[in-house]
Amino acid sequence: MSLIVQKFGGSSVADKERVFNVAKRIIETYKKGNSVVVVVSAQGDTTDDLIEKAAEISKNPSKREMDMLLSTGEQISISLLAMAIHELGYPAISLTGWQVGLTTDTSYSNARISKISADRIKKELEHKNIVVVAGFQGINKYEDITTLGRGGSDTSAVALAAALGADLCEIYTDVDGVYTADPRIVKNAKKMDVISFDEMLELASMGANVLHNRSVEMAKKYNVNLCVRSSLNNNEGTVVKEVNNMEKMLVKGVAHDLDVARISLCDIEDKPGVAFKVFSLLAKNGINVDIILQSIGRENKKDISFTVSKSNMQKAVELLCANKEVIGFEDLKAADSFAKVSIVGAGMVNNPGVASSMFEALCEAGINIHMISTSEIKVSVLISEKNAEKAVNAICDKFNLAE
Amino acid sequence: MSLIVQKFGGSSVADKERVFNVAKRIIETYKKGNSVVVVVSAQGDTTDDLIEKAAEISKNPSKREMDMLLSTGEQISISLLAMAIHELGYPAISLTGWQVGLTTDTSYSNARISKISADRIKKELEHKNIVVVAGFQGINKYEDITTLGRGGSDTSAVALAAALGADLCEIYTDVDGVYTADPRIVKNAKKMDVISFDEMLELASMGANVLHNRSVEMAKKYNVNLCVRSSLNNNEGTVVKEVNNMEKMLVKGVAHDLDVARISLCDIEDKPGVAFKVFSLLAKNGINVDIILQSIGRENKKDISFTVSKSNMQKAVELLCANKEVIGFEDLKAADSFAKVSIVGAGMVNNPGVASSMFEALCEAGINIHMISTSEIKVSVLISEKNAEKAVNAICDKFNLAE
Structure with a gap:
């Protein structure tokens, strides 16, 4: 009982x-x-x-x-x-x-x-x-x-x-559990029996849409055994729990997110406090920023690029332009035709070859990469929105995530 | 303020x-x-x-x-x-x-x-x-x-x-206040400026539908100044309050209720406890009884008649028939084609002529009376449902309740 x-x-x-x-x-x-x-x-x-x-x-x-x-x-x-x-x-x-x-x-x-x-x-x-x-x-x-x-x-x-x-x-x-990729896009994506809290967190924040991140964070914090399953059948579902020995399976799943816009601030003077000015301005106005990349520009200038949800792009651009002089950038570029595709797996951190296998898969599919971001258990790339489906399938093939 | x-x-x-x-x-x-x-x-x-x-x-x-x-x-x-x-x-x-x-x-x-x-x-x-x-x-x-x-x-x-x-x-x-009669039936019914709690109680319980009785009872108990007015205009409305000197106005208003069914138990043995048996049976089953009349039948038998709402008639009849032997009646008659018409006024109690004026008005209109019930401030009669409108108008004319 x-x-x-x-x-x-x-x-x-x-x-x-x-x-x-x-x-x-x-x-x-x-x-x-x-x-x-x-x-x-x-x-x-x-x-x-x-x-x-x-x-x-x-x-x-x-x-x-x-x-x-x-x-x-x-x-x-x-x-x-x-x-x-x-x-x-x-x-x-x-x-x-x-x-x-x-x-x-x-x-x-x-x-x-x-x-x-x-x-x-x-x-x-x-x-x-x-x-x-x-x-x-x-x-x-x-x-x-x-x-x-x-x-x-x-x-x-x-x-x-x-x-x-x-x-x-x-x-x-309304789905049977957590899949290695979105089953609507990768027809033979596999249902996972078990996934760790951390992997689920990375998948949830990247558009897997099965469980909201807050609930997974709370489950991890209080070590609550979670099970995601379908209300339409009696299949077993996916158990989300603390898993320690996950080294065997390098890449657990692929997530994609089509709600991505990219904004780039070009030729900013390279001095302290610039990033703070940009991101505190956006935060104060309730705009969540996802990937952030800072790169060297030319002549002691730098570029800052970041992604926001499509619905926030216009507001972010207006805010930044209104504060152009305070921030001190020369040029602003914005576009909303991107997708973010990510691979997630707890074993990734000890195996640098994983990221390059992902890039290889995309290269073979002829897909250009616009941004790259990595964490201990995930690698995300920004690509053209129109390539999202092709990319997810190519990655699934590369990592044997489909049946 | x-x-x-x-x-x-x-x-x-x-x-x-x-x-x-x-x-x-x-x-x-x-x-x-x-x-x-x-x-x-x-x-x-x-x-x-x-x-x-x-x-x-x-x-x-x-x-x-x-x-x-x-x-x-x-x-x-x-x-x-x-x-x-x-x-x-x-x-x-x-x-x-x-x-x-x-x-x-x-x-x-x-x-x-x-x-x-x-x-x-x-x-x-x-x-x-x-x-x-x-x-x-x-x-x-x-x-x-x-x-x-x-x-x-x-x-x-x-x-x-x-x-x-x-x-x-x-x-x-959605009405301007409390009227001497239902304005939908008596076209020139008068709006009252002031009415006492007791009069309002009698009117409310008899189908005036402006204020629910429970609220009036509570207002009387705690002496809350009530005002009934329209949300569609700025007219003054009717004030409901404690009024002591109401003797001048004998009849304050006419109410009618079309949701009336009558049940008669005939030839009941004339011994103590019969009324208790009948009405406790109905009360236990959630059936509210309004007017009750008991009359002498013949040879140590009596008749009991009472009214219930139309929706309760069938259930009441079934309950009574199922307990025919316990109660001890010979015959049961039920009909739901009645209306109850009542006159209300605090001055009535000291003026017995009021009731007879009401009966006179009905007689002149050729309307037969099936039951009569009186209290300190009201007189109610049961008549055929089809005569209700005629009766209310005749009574308004008799007591000058219309303009």
């Missing part, structure tokens, strides 16, 4: 039939004698509909009021899911973020979890209830409702699993 | 335009230097849509989960209304039932308010916020969400006005 946390996304509970499917799956786990805590997101398009309602009222609504509004989406799904479990003859109780004592900081719309007082959940589990918890939401010290931002329900599930000391946290999604 | 509670129903906030209209009206009151607490219901059809969602899942959903579900309706409207007030440049904050400490008993779907800890509201008022509170909902001792049942938002508003010691509680609706 174990304590299992199961998380279902919005598409898994989008309509009556799916709600009952999810309810049946939960009951299967419960019938085996397990204690079950379920975390669920808002149904299908509910969140988008609520955002639209707010947009009708205000272009720039208060974040506190947005959280008050959006948190209703999950509250609707937990009550309906509890009803469905009842209808199938099993005991269940729904609980909101504040009812389970999921306390966050005070930053609305993107709050961080600070504490979970799991007393209420424990009491309900003792009463043999299946506990259905609203994901994505919490409460701050003012007793105001907060939401956790993107990937919030995954994070809620992992945080609850950590607070309850759960034996397993299952994240149900 | 006063503290004013304003309550707006679901139709008043049904769409973007109406939300802004309500916001403007609230701001008018706020700009005069008043502290304003607003109570608002779920938008338009939201509650019906949520009920439908639940009905898809279960024919008999858990009441606790229904309250969890339905309370999201008001949470959506408070956040949107607060955003609209912000958009117009004024400070506002939305609060749910549990955030304002509106504590109820544990009976889900029809909870009674037990306590309001208004600390949060007072703090927000000190910060010069317009406080927008979700009507219809509260929290019980288990920290579970409850709803207050029919007329719940009116009750929330009056309860908050009482707890805050408000100077006035304004109930905004």
Whole structure:
């Protein structure tokens, strides 16, 4: 008998039939004698509909009021899911973020979890209830409702699993698990049985889209056993856990990200503080920067290039141009026709040949590389967006990542 | 400078335009230097849509989960209304039932308010916020969400006005106030400027549909000044308050109720306990009984007749027939083609001629009376449903209730 946390996304509970499917799956786990805590997101398009309602009222609504509004989406799904479990003859109780004592900081719309007082959940589990918890939401010290931002329900599930000391946290999604590459692009990509937290982190941040990074970071921090699996079948899924001996498998997977724009500042005077000026300006304005490269220009000048998401490119360019003299650059180039392709694997750090094999694969496919960035367990390259699919397949072939 | 509670129903906030209209009206009151607490219901059809969602899942959903579900309706409207007030440049904050400490008993779907800890509201008022509170909902001792049942938002508003010691509680609706008769039936019915709590209670329970009885009872108990007025214009409305000297005006208004079925149990043995058996059986099964009449039958037998709402007739008949031998009646008659028409006025008790004038009006209109019931301040008659409109007009003419 174990304590299992199961998380279902919005598409898994989008309509009556799916709600009952999810309810049946939960009951299967419960019938085996397990204690079950379920975390669920808002149904299908509910969140988008609520955002639209707010947009009708205000272009720039208060974040506190947005959280008050959006948190209703999950509250609707937990009550309906509890009803469905009842209808199938099993005991269940729904609980909101504040009812389970999921306390966050005070930053609305993107709050961080600070504490979970799991007393209420424990009491309900003792009463043999299946506990259905609203994901994505919490409460701050003012007793105001907060939401956790993107990937919030995954994070809620992992945080609850950590607070309850759960034996397993299952994240149900619409794919069978984590693949060596995007199965939509590499037709014979392989599903991994096991992946380490660090590898999953690199894959998640590079567009694998299966698990949000925050939830993986939290799982790593509290050593929560994660399992990513499909809500549509009974396949085993991929286990994400602490793995120590990963040297045999050099390259674990390939990720690609099409939402990449590159900005280059050319001929900046080569003196201290320039990078600080550039990136603090962008950070203050909420623009996330991904790859950063600094290179020598000519005559004591240097170039700084970096990537941002496509939606942020225009704003970043405007900010930088408005501060051209303070930063002191001559020329600015920006383009948004790039893709980032990365290979990830814990064994990479001790094997310098891995990066060159990747470059070889791209060369053989006739693909030009615009930027390179490496870390201990990944190598990323920036290439033309139109070459992304070809690149991912070439790399899979090179590293035997496809079946 | 006063503290004013304003309550707006679901139709008043049904769409973007109406939300802004309500916001403007609230701001008018706020700009005069008043502290304003607003109570608002779920938008338009939201509650019906949520009920439908639940009905898809279960024919008999858990009441606790229904309250969890339905309370999201008001949470959506408070956040949107607060955003609209912000958009117009004024400070506002939305609060749910549990955030304002509106504590109820544990009976889900029809909870009674037990306590309001208004600390949060007072703090927000000190910060010069317009406080927008979700009507219809509260929290019980288990920290579970409850709803207050029919007329719940009116009750929330009056309860908050009482707890805050408000100077006035304004109930905004789609009519100008309380009329001497239903303006849809009596074209020249008069709007009353003032009406006593007791008169309002009798009118409300008899289908006047302007204010729910529970809210009037609570206003009477805590002596809250109520005002019923239109959200569509700036007319004065009707003030409901404690009035002592009401003898001059004998008949204040006419109410009618078309949702009436009559059941008669004939030839019951005339011994103690029969009425108890009948009405405790109905009460245990949640069937409200309105008028009750007991009459002598023949040979130590008696008849008991009473009215229930049309939707309860079938169930009541089945219950009674199933217990025919225990109760000991010979025959049962049931029909649902009745209307109840009532005259209300505090002066009535000292003037027996009032009832006979009512009967005279009906007689002159050729309308047969099937049952009569009287109290200190009202006289009700049961007539054929098809005669209801004619009866109300005849009574208005007799008592000069129309202009």
